């Protein structure tokens with residue numbers, strides 16, 4: 001038998017051998033995955049718009065319908081209190097976006113194609129995180145602009161304000177990996193629904209809408225230590241908005257906790273997320 | 283002349299899911315440049331085997347060498363050389379057909395322009411150029427399958443895996459896939475396809491491995507498999523129904539391998555086993571002519587692949603073989 005006609009060979013095989021090659025491949029492939037997400041957005045601008053406008057709607061509703069009845073300790077404007085809280089909540093709700101996108105990919109089988117191709121193992125997850133961070137950054141901008149339009153202000157200058165946005169995105173990044181981990185573990189839309197429901201009590205048991213001081217004892221304690229409260233409090237402090245002091249250790253160290261909590265969440269969720277991903281085929 | 287190394291070499295592959303063995307020591311060799319069918323009923327372990335060979339699944343035991351590389355130890359080497367058409371579509375439903383192919387092309391590091399060029403070529407070749415801008419969500423089953431196949435060919439793979447490529451397709455879409463597989467075979471691509479359709483294996487594959495309960499239970503060309511199961515049978519339709527019994531007796535002596543029987547009086551059909559095939563046919567024709575029995579039709583009938591399949595996988599597989607009726 002003669003050698004078969006070389007029907008193959010469009011590409012030279014370029015399996016990366018050095019760490020540098022591998023890193024280059026990881027960056028290229030992650031960028032391609034991010035680009036894929038951007039293409040989804042341009043295919044379905046409606047979905048993106050909903051994602052951006054839902055928090056804006058919440059902001060307007062809470063500011064005008066609830067705002068009248070809400071008192072802020074120290075006597076500030078409720079809008080000033082609310083905006084950092086809702087910015088934080090938007091980051092928390094991003095968990096759901098990440099989970100949904102990931103479970104969809106798994107269940108739709110396109111992940112099988114990715115996994116049968118010689119791409120960087122991290123590309124799917126890194127591409128997803130970059131995309132979600134981009135979405136969240138856009139969301140923050142839209143919300144902040146709306147806030148400014150309805151009377152919210154930051155009082156300490158652009159530096160601390162940028163730091164506040166940084167902390168918000170850090171929280172989002174940590175929750176993103178929680179979403180990836182849970183999405184991979186669940187693999188099914190049912191768990192996504194459970195998370196969608198469970199996120200509400202977590203959101204309300206925080207300082208997002210009201211001060212923990214006004215809650216019954218044990219709830220207040222939970223709310224004070226809630227990672228969402230840490231970020232919301234830190235954002236209030238950095239923006240110069242009212243209502244972040246409280247007298248307890250947790251409320252006095254908001255910024256520290258707003259850095260520490262996301263790191264803890266990352267430490268908890270990232271390793272199982274990665275190992276779940278690489279073990280998908282076991 | 284020396285054989286080129288096999289495209290796929292699988293030995294002792296085992297995989298269990300919670301106590302049930304999906305693969306139970308599968309051995310399989312696919313020669314380079316051939317179309318090889320893995321034929322088996324639902325649940326036989328076909329998909330599990332394909333997923334292991336395409337690096338999607340790790341075996342519990344055994345080894346899978348694909349294009350000369352170990353699927354577990356060097357998955358990237360394997361991934362550069364294979365194409366996979368999975369049992370269910372592995373496409374991004376939200377993106378257009380063109381965007382899908384471009385995305386996969388970029389992931390193969392063809393670059394933006396290279397990926398676009400390859401996408402255009404493949405869309406054209408699979409008759410999807412006009413639908414290229416529409417989201418895959420809107421594609422019919424046949425279009426989806428063709429796009430999925432196009433995606434698996436971006437790299438011009440050395441070994442192409444097709445897991446039940448035509449299941450669920452209407453006859454026209456099935457024909458289109460068959461045609462594409464034949465074209466690939468003619469171009470020298472090694473194809474391993476799984477199927478539950480005997481007809482599909484018979485038409486496309488040069489070699490068939492029958493798999494059941496996670497194990498290869500028979501292998502050969504379609505004809506060899508048919509021969510394995512049953513000896514061919516000689517069947518005669520006589521002109522004069524009055525001479526049918528006589529013809530049956532003559533067939534028995536003419537074939538020399540068994541008793542002739544009247545198979546179906548209504549159709550004037552008589553038959554007899556014919557172990558040595560064509561010579562038995564010649565002898566029978568001569569005997570019938572000598573006796574002056576007019577024949578309308580005479581044929582050497584091999585068992586169909588259906589009978590092979592049932593024989594090999596059916597509950598009676600262990601019992602002594604019965605001559606095919």
Ligand SMILES: Nc1ncnc2c1ncn2[C@@H]1O[C@H](COP(=O)(O)OP(=O)(O)O)[C@@H](O)[C@H]1O
Pocket residue numbers: 299302303304322323324325326327328329330331
């Ligand atoms: N992910 C899984 N979890 C549990 N059982 C599975 C899984 N995949 C396959 N099986 C079982 O393994 C056996 C072989 O399945 P499969 O390889 O899909 O067969 P085929 O493709 O030939 O229909 C079946 O009994 C099936 O139920």
Ligand SMILES: [Mg+2]
Pocket residue numbers: 328329330369445446
């Ligand atoms: Mg299957």
